[in-house]
Amino acid sequence: MKPHRTTLLMLPAFAMLGCIFLAPLAWFFVHTLLIDSDPSDLRDQLVAVLASRAMLRAIVTTNWISLLVTVTVLLLGYPIAYYLANRRGFRFTLVVFCVIVPYFTSIIVRTYSWMVLLGREGLINQALRDLHLISDPLPLLYNQFSIVIGMTYVLLPYMVLTLFAAMKGIDRNLLLAARGMGASGPMIFRRVYLPLSRHGVISGALIVFILSIGFFITPALMGGPSDVMVAMLIERSVEITLDWPGAAVMSLFLLSVTLLLYAVYYRVTDVRRLMGTV
Amino acid sequence: MNGAPLPDGKGALDLDGLTKRYGEERVVDAVSLGIRAGEFFSLLGPSGSGKTTTLMMIAGFVAPDGGAIRVDGADLTRVPPQRRGLGMVFQNYAIFPHLNVFENVAFPLRARRVTEAELRPRVQAALALVRLERFAERFARQLSGGQQQRVAIARAIVFHPPIVLMDEPLGALDKNLRYDMQVEIKDIQRRLGMTVIYVTHDQEEAVNMSDRLAIMNHGRIEQVGPPGDVYQRPHNAFVARFLGEANLIAGTIDRVHAGEAALRTEDGTLLRGSIDGPLEAGRAAALFVRPEQLALGDGGGENRMHGTVARRSFLGSTVRTQVDSGRGVHLLIDMINAGAMRMPEPGSAVTVSWSPACSRILIG
Amino acid sequence: MGTVMSTRRGLLRGAVPAALAAPMLWTRRAAAAQQLMVRTPGGAFDEVKKRTVYAPFQEMTGIEIVPVPSTAAKLLAMFKAGQVDIDVIDTGDDSLLDLEHAGALEAIPYKDFKYTNPDDIDPSVRMEHQVGSFVYAFVNGFNTTVYPVGKEPKTWAEFWDIKAFPGPRTLADMASGAPNLEIALIADGVPMDKVYPIDIERAFRSLSRIRPAVPKFWDTGALSAQMLSNREAVLAVIWNTRVQVAAAGGAPVAPQWNQNQVLAQAYGITKGTPKLDAGVRFIDYSLSPAVQARWLGAYKAIPVNQQAYAHTAPELMDPQTNLPWTRSKGFRNDIRWWSANRAKVGAHWNRWVLQ
Numbered sequence: 003m004k005p006h007r008t009t010l011l012m013l014p015a016f017a018m019l020g021c022i023f024l025a026p027l028a029w030f031f032v033h034t035l036l037i038d039s040d041p042s043d044l045r046d047q048l049v050a051v052l053a054s055r056a057m058l059r060a061i062v063t064t065n066w067i068s069l070l071v072t073v074t075v076l077l078l079g080y081p082i083a084y085y086l087a088n089r090r091g092f093r094f095t096l097v098v099f100c101v102i103v104p105y106f107t108s109i110i111v112r113t114y115s116w117m118v119l120l121g122r123e124g125l126i127n128q129a130l131r132d133l134h135l136i137s138d139p140l141p142l143l144y145n146q147f148s149i150v151i152g153m154t155y156v157l158l159p160y161m162v163l164t165l166f167a168a169m170k171g172i173d174r175n176l177l178l179a180a181r182g183m184g185a186s187g188p189m190i191f192r193r194v195y196l197p198l199s200r201h202g203v204i205s206g207a208l209i210v211f212i213l214s215i216g217f218f219i220t221p222a223l224m225g226g227p228s229d230v231m232v233a234m235l236i237e238r239s240v241e242i243t244l245d246w247p248g249a250a251v252m253s254l255f256l257l258s259v260t261l262l263l264y265a266v267y268y269r270v271t272d273v274r275r276l277m278g279t280v
Numbered sequence: 281m282n283g284a285p286l287p288d289g290k291g292a293l294d295l296d297g298l299t300k301r302y303g304e305e306r307v308v309d310a311v312s313l314g315i316r317a318g319e320f321f322s323l324l325g326p327s328g329s330g331k332t333t334t335l336m337m338i339a340g341f342v343a344p345d346g347g348a349i350r351v352d353g354a355d356l357t358r359v360p361p362q363r364r365g366l367g368m369v370f371q372n373y374a375i376f377p378h379l380n381v382f383e384n385v386a387f388p389l390r391a392r393r394v395t396e397a398e399l400r401p402r403v404q405a406a407l408a409l410v411r412l413e414r415f416a417e418r419f420a421r422q423l424s425g426g427q428q429q430r431v432a433i434a435r436a437i438v439f440h441p442p443i444v445l446m447d448e449p450l451g452a453l454d455k456n457l458r459y460d461m462q463v464e465i466k467d468i469q470r471r472l473g474m475t476v477i478y479v480t481h482d483q484e485e486a487v488n489m490s491d492r493l494a495i496m497n498h499g500r501i502e503q504v505g506p507p508g509d510v511y512q513r514p515h516n517a518f519v520a521r522f523l524g525e526a527n528l529i530a531g532t533i534d535r536v537h538a539g540e541a542a543l544r545t546e547d548g549t550l551l552r553g554s555i556d557g558p559l560e561a562g563r564a565a566a567l568f569v570r571p572e573q574l575a576l577g578d579g580g581g582e583n584r585m586h587g588t589v590a591r592r593s594f595l596g597s598t599v600r601t602q603v604d605s606g607r608g609v610h611l612l613i614d615m616i617n618a619g620a621m622r623m624p625e626p627g628s629a630v631t632v633s634w635s636p637a638c639s640r641i642l643i644g
Numbered sequence: 645m646g647t648v649m650s651t652r653r654g655l656l657r658g659a660v661p662a663a664l665a666a667p668m669l670w671t672r673r674a675a676a677a678q679q680l681m682v683r684t685p686g687g688a689f690d691e692v693k694k695r696t697v698y699a700p701f702q703e704m705t706g707i708e709i710v711p712v713p714s715t716a717a718k719l720l721a722m723f724k725a726g727q728v729d730i731d732v733i734d735t736g737d738d739s740l741l742d743l744e745h746a747g748a749l750e751a752i753p754y755k756d757f758k759y760t761n762p763d764d765i766d767p768s769v770r771m772e773h774q775v776g777s778f779v780y781a782f783v784n785g786f787n788t789t790v791y792p793v794g795k796e797p798k799t800w801a802e803f804w805d806i807k808a809f810p811g812p813r814t815l816a817d818m819a820s821g822a823p824n825l826e827i828a829l830i831a832d833g834v835p836m837d838k839v840y841p842i843d844i845e846r847a848f849r850s851l852s853r854i855r856p857a858v859p860k861f862w863d864t865g866a867l868s869a870q871m872l873s874n875r876e877a878v879l880a881v882i883w884n885t886r887v888q889v890a891a892a893g894g895a896p897v898a899p900q901w902n903q904n905q906v907l908a909q910a911y912g913i914t915k916g917t918p919k920l921d922a923g924v925r926f927i928d929y930s931l932s933p934a935v936q937a938r939w940l941g942a943y944k945a946i947p948v949n950q951q952a953y954a955h956t957a958p959e960l961m962d963p964q965t966n967l968p969w970t971r972s973k974g975f976r977n978d979i980r981w982w983s984a985n986r987a988k989v990g991a992h993w994n995r996w997v998l999q
Binding site: 029033038054055056059114117118121122123124141143144222223226227228230234235237238239240241242243244245 | 715716717720724725742812817818819821822855858859860861863867870874875876986987990991994995997998999
């Protein structure tokens with residue numbers, strides 16, 4: 003198909019995206035930063051918000067938690083994706099089911115179920131106490147540990163599916179060839195399988211990180227008082243203190259970082275390869 | 281054999297009753313072969329004949345259900361592929377896309393923990409052998425099909441395996457390139473003196489390159505021998521038809537005498553041809569003769585048939601004439617295209633003749 | 645060819661007037677049905693109110709109440725964009741004050757009330773641009789498996805006493821709307837009637853003292869009730885409504901009403917709504933004594949119409965004074981102070997939680 007025709011087919015999607023997403027976003031930024039407040043104060047506003055202790059701490063927390071989540075999701079997701087890429091039939095369906103089904107459950111429900119498990123009087127602490135392994139409950143909830151667990155659970159499917167797609171694209175003949183040439187299992191993994199799934203690892207890590215830095219519900223519900231992420235600051239400014247220019251500055255910042263990461267993602271994830279044209 | 285064997289004469293392969301079943305079907309059925317060190321040996325057959333499965337069992341990627349594989353007398357049947365020490369060239373090359381040409385070729389050496397100092401000259405020598413010295417830094421996607429093929433070959437030979445397995449290595453190349461590569465592969469094999477087991481469905485390729493070949497069909501070996509022998513003296517109609525064009529004229533054995541038999545065709549013509557074993561008169565059989573052994577006119581030999589020229593086609597260096605001789609017998613006659621030669625027009629009545637020495641009486 | 649053309653024209657002849665007429669039809673039908681768009685908190689709130697208020701109101705007047713979910717911020721954004729399609733706003737009195745300051749509310753025409761005598765309405769919630777619909781309070785909620793009734797902290801000072809009353813607590817997060825600065829001051833010794841204007845520094849210092857016992861500040865009412873029910877917290881500064889709902893559901897929780905902070909749910913009318921009359925009628929109706937008794941008897945909240953006190957759920961009434969607990973033991977939340985200082989408190993909170 004000619005390129006301009008495919009573009010034409012995308013037109014309704016672009017139009018919809020423009021109307022329901024881009025236009026309101028532009029309206030919000032223009033209104034809050036240029037109309038409601040004095041544009042000449044914009045620089046001061048930017049500095050005041052971005053350099054505030056709360057924002058700086060939130061940026062550090064956001065990056066740190068996103069990094070922890072990305073690493074955890076990768077370490078958990080890689081073996082699962084590997085298993086899926088090498089299985090068929092019932093076991094494949096079962097694991098896919100387990101990975102995908104939570105994806106269709108409300109994120110709030112999923113987060114609450116973790117709270118039931120991890121709480122002071124939750125199942126895990128109760129079981130440990132019944133086994134006399136601990137006397138006082140372990141602090142499993144309302145800290146970064148629980149945030150990472152909750153977010154990992156939510157984001158795992160993105161990583162697994164991205165890695166699975168990459169692993170399915172690996173030519174099995176290459177692995178046979180490596181074996182035929184005398185390579186041991188670990189060497190095949192390190193020198194052939196891992197490098198060939200690398201673009202999946204990078205894409206998966208980027209997509210998980212991008213989603214992580216905008217996370218709101220899970221850290222708000224499962225985090226402790228000081229675990230404040232940027233998205234939570236924005237929500238608070240919009241809904242509670244009604245400081246919309248401040249929220250706009252923070253949103254603009256978060257949006258820029260996200261778009262920047264997407265640009266990297268776009269470059270790393272050879273789109274043509276995803277389309278299967280290479 | 282044509283290839284000079286390795287100095288230590290290594291690379292002999294024995295297959296002993298090798299069998300592979302998928303469910304009820306025996307895809308490889310009690311295949312026994314003795315391949316000599318330094319031999320270029322082809323497994324030839326139509327798709328589904330079991331040739332690739334046989335090769336995969338030799339490589340160790342497919343576990344046999346029965347039989348044994350021995351290299352230089354050592355039983356490899358249960359040895360995992362990475363410890364068999366065989367070179368392998370895959371059908372679609374299996375070049376690692378994330379490694380450059382040099383690293384691809386170096387891979388088997390790294391797997392064997394060859395030191396860096398030793399590795400470099402060996403890789404360069406292998407690349408020189410396939411004339412790719414200048415492409416060491418390139419990646420597979422920057423190479424043509426023929427160049428990728430050469431990388432695969434360099435990678436298969438760099439660690440001096442006594443045996444190299446090749447699975448339809450030229451299948452993806454176009455015809456001209458394929459001929460050049462045949463020459464090149466054969467040349468490398470001769471220089472290094474290694475044993476090559478070559479799987480193909482292209483009979484021309486097999487005939488051109490092989491010291492010996494095995495024709496496979498339905499998981500069994502139909503015939504083994506040097507290409508010329510198999511071509512001239514096929515054991516049965518399948519082999520006769522599979523390896524080149526063949527005329528097969530049906531009839532019954534009329535009489536047998538001293539390694540020779542006479543066949544009576546349905547219109548009563550008697551044709552003579554050689555036989556391999558004892559045959560009794562009255563059995564249904566077919567007379568086999570290659571098209572290039574037939575001549576138009578009486579001068580070709582004592583076997584004669586009459587008919588009408590049905591059509592004529594030019595195949596470049598040869599001209600193929602089809603003569604219909606009643607009762608469904610169609611004879612193909614190939615003659616050298618010698619320019620000014622006069623050919624009978626379609627529709628004209630002709631006599632076709634050939635020598636009984638070039639004819640064989642086949643059963644089945 | 646000719647047939648096709650005439651068929652097409654025929655189609656067009658029919659289609660154009662129909663298309664033009666459609667919006668008019670739609671408008672007329674909507675007008676005939678008399679729908680009133682009301683912002684509500686949704687959920688269980690609406691379920692009770694549908695049964696006890698909306699349905700009888702529609703039966704009587706033909707006006708259908710259509711609940712619409714929205715946050716205060718969204719209402720403000722709609723107002724700024726000039727696109728408010730909501731007629732009546734049923735929300736916290738503090739949010740309504742923000743909207744009033746933005747000029748988004750009509751004055752409440754008390755003189756037009758027919759079902760309710762404006763003088764019966766609790767004066768603390770009867771304001772020019774908004775009128776309370778019921779009141780509730782921040783109370784000390786406690787888990788009765790840990791502190792049996794009678795053994796719980798009786799004052800905020802006791803609540804703050806981590807040694808005498810051990811166990812994790814939960815208090816309101818800034819994200820819930822406002823942190824419990826008033827209660828922190830009372831715990832620190834400030835009398836109930838001297839809380840405002842809040843000494844922000846002192847309040848946060850007081851909060852710092854209890855913070856080691858707070859694993860989590862709650863941002864939604866649901867979270868506070870859940871934490872108290874499953875002993876994530878054994879003591880909570882919590883809305884009394886949440887304690888009652890949890891207790892009714894069998895959770896071992898109870899409220900201590902002493903020194904409660906009185907909050908109000910209230911109505912406002914959107915500036916310029918074409919359905920002003922219907923809106924006023926609805927507010928008037930839902931504040932009348934009989935409706936307040938029926939509705940809040942079921943919802944277990946305290947009426948604003950003092951004529952309805954007699955029908956209030958007994959657990960909301962102080963037996964000694966025969967007044968609602970909010971009148972006998974409470975102090976009124978000052979929404980004006982909060983409206984003026986919320987951003988400042990927000991910034992302070994953001995710094996404080998990081999300590």
